[in-house]
Amino acid sequence: MHEADLLTNLVLALSVAAIGGLVSTALKQSPIIGYLLAGIIIGPFTPGPVSNVEIISQLADIGVIFLMFAVGVHISIKEILSYGKLVLIGAPLQVLAVILIAMAIGRLIRMDTGTSLVLGFVVAISSSVVISKVLEDSGEGSTDHGGIALAWGAIQDIVTIIMVAVMPLFSSVGTDNNSVLLSMVKTFGFLVIAFGGGFFVLPWFMNRLALLRNREVLLLATAAVALIAAVGASMFGLSVALGAFVAGLIVSESEISHQILGDIVPIRDVFSALFFVSIGMLLDPRMIISDWHLVVLGLVLILIVKSLISTGIMLAMGYAIKTSVLVGLLLAQCAEFSFLLASIGRDLELLSENSFRLMLATTTISVIINPFIYRLRAPIVSFVNNLISANNIPQPTQYATPDIDLPDRRHAVLCGYGRVGAVVGAALRRRGFPFVVIEEDPRIIKELRRRGIPAIIGNAANMSVLSAANVESARILIIAISDAVATRIAVENAKALNPNIDIVARAQSAKERDYLRHRRVSHVVLGEMELALEITRFTLHRFGVSGGEVQAILQGLRERSEAELGSGSLYDL
Structure with missing residues (x-):
């Protein structure tokens, strides 16, 4: 019976996702929009066919694992470090600034400290999965702003480890100093084992497998590595997404990382559709209508405040206007780790059930809106350029060419x-x-x-x-x-x-x-x-x-x- 339920729900979710993706593509929109709307259609809050949220969520977890593993393989540690202080300092600075602003707004509308903190955590983190998908759909995966946005998102993903460790300090539900310390020790232990041992073992192991020249064996081994890393992270009390992401970062140091990424893409694409369907299933249209003002406030924090802060940090660090604005637009959304943080906040009783669903609705809508906003990137960049030029705002980019005379005519x-x-x-x-x-x-x-x-x-x-x-x-x-x-x-x-x-x-x-x-x-x-x-x-x-x-x-x-x-x-x- 359970097998029949699994198959029925899988067929329903994939079929509706395929139709939604087809319609969105025909309308020249991102397939993400179709997947999310498909989730709303088969979700428990709308009339019509209803899929099992629990089963689809479990399948979506597999999707998150492969998605985050692929993101980790795509953007190597060397590439992250190559951006230097931009992502190593800029990303944490953006996260901190958004958290402080969100907490201040939360206190103004009479949220308690714990709820305001979780609100800040949820809206401060962007989804590497959404960034990767939007870049892929727009054909900009190899651009400078695409690489920066993915590296920025990678640092945000790592910062969530600190957030997960900090949240119990503000809860009175079965937490004490010893349990918080144990959580931090587990987190540190996982990272030491993963990066310390993984760097010596995984790249060597994958390179050896490549010598067999058997694509099927390499694909199975790659899937196993992603799943084992996810399970290992779960055993340490961390999210499966973080474990898969760390494994991807380590595998990216292998000489065959591009082959691995190419082989895992078909599996990633199938399960990524289920991930976005599962997000859509959490959206309750009635709650959006009844608490629209709170949803709008959350969207302002995600779509405008976070984007402006990210853009401002990049401009302050000397990056071009276009690159800075595009990175800000790509970061203007929330998804997988935001859902994780909201779920932990609910379990620790820092969020009420109503606040939890409101945050899920707001973050889900941000994922729906983000591809539309990114399609308007050309006029947005042009507007910012004209605004800066019209107001004679000094720009940090160094235009002069020291010791070299510029040609001044007919060049x-x-x-x-x-x-x-x-x-x-x-x-x-x-x-x-x-x-x-x-x-x-x-x-x-x-x-x-x-x-x-x-x-x-x-x-x-x-x-x-x-x-x-x-x-x-x-x-x-x-x-x-x-x-x-x-x-x-x-x-x-x-x-x-x-x-x-x-x-x-x-x-x-x-x-x-x-x-x-x-x-x-x-x-x-x-x-x-x-x-x-x-x-x-x-x-x-x-x-x-x-x-x-x-x-x-x-x-x-x-x-x-x-x-x-x-x-x-x-x-x-």
Whole structure:
């Protein structure tokens, strides 16, 4: 009977999640929205089919384990440390600031100290799972702001260990100094065992498994490692999510971490849908209506206060406006660890049942709203840029290039010096044409200046940065960055500074190409199209097609792509 209930609930949850995800995708929204709405539909608070909350929650726990394991593998400890004080100091500072503000507001609306503390803990932590999913859906998983947001979230996840240890101090339910001390000892013991022993054993073990060249065995071993770590953390009184995350961090040091991540993704995706469905099932629409003012207050803390604090900290540490704002938007939500903290608060009687459900409702709504807000990132970044420029607010980014004279007329401004920009820069330098580079990565800036290349640290979307590069008198603006949002804003600002400037930009999609052309960009290079043409050229050449005929075919394909690629048409030679 139990097996039948498990299968029935699993089929119902996955079926409704698939339909919700399909509808959301068709409406060009994040699948997360569909999964959450699916949970509301089969939840106990709405009419219609009702799934077993307990069974779905248990399955969702498996989803959280694989999700957090994948997040840990994706962002290694070395990558976290590479961001230095930004995440190691900035993330804890943001958490502390949000907690203090939430506690102050809680006391103003007559919450007791314990409830106010739990409120602060719940709203201060962002979900690494949601960050990862939003970045994946928007195609920005490899961007600078994506890496920073994931690293920031990783530090937040670790901070929850301290929160879990602190909460019993404010409760009178079966806690004393000895039990709190024991909890802290257990936490410390788990981390010592995991990081101390795991670093020597797990990477070696996974590398040895890779020598077998058996994908099935490697996948099973990877799943076992994630689950064992989760169970181990649970035995120490910690959350399974934290255990899986720590295991992922350790496995990321393996030479085959990318292979492991690729193999675990299908399992992660299936169970991640169940995780978001389980969140939706906790949402009670009636409570939202009756206590709407408290829900709105919580959302203000999560969506606005936390985002502003995160953005402000990044700006104060010298990061570009665009990167700072996007990280703030990604952090403007709560999920898995917030639910954990709220549950512990209820068990310790720091929260009433009503307060517990209100916090769950507020955090769930934040997950629903966050993808919508992130889709508006371009106008939000543009608004902040204009606001700062209009009010002459000093920006911390260092624009000057010490000991290097910037070209002041008829030069090229090269935005981005990655794999694409570096090739363009090498060609310009070889011919002796003057150019200045705009780049966000301080390491690249340092190397460019060492080689005597004029370089400005900052974001190409920032009008002050473009002005510092003398765009007003430049011959051409070359946008070699892959960030579509920054590209759009850079085009707008450059045209405002120099309406007659020639602009060449790269695009990631036909839609983006058409948008840039509508904005009077001189030449737009669609990366996928150029790649396809180059592959076609080589293939035809190997079949003995003459050079002249190959060029004619490629030219025809290029011309037809102008009208057909945007509609997804297939090419017929």
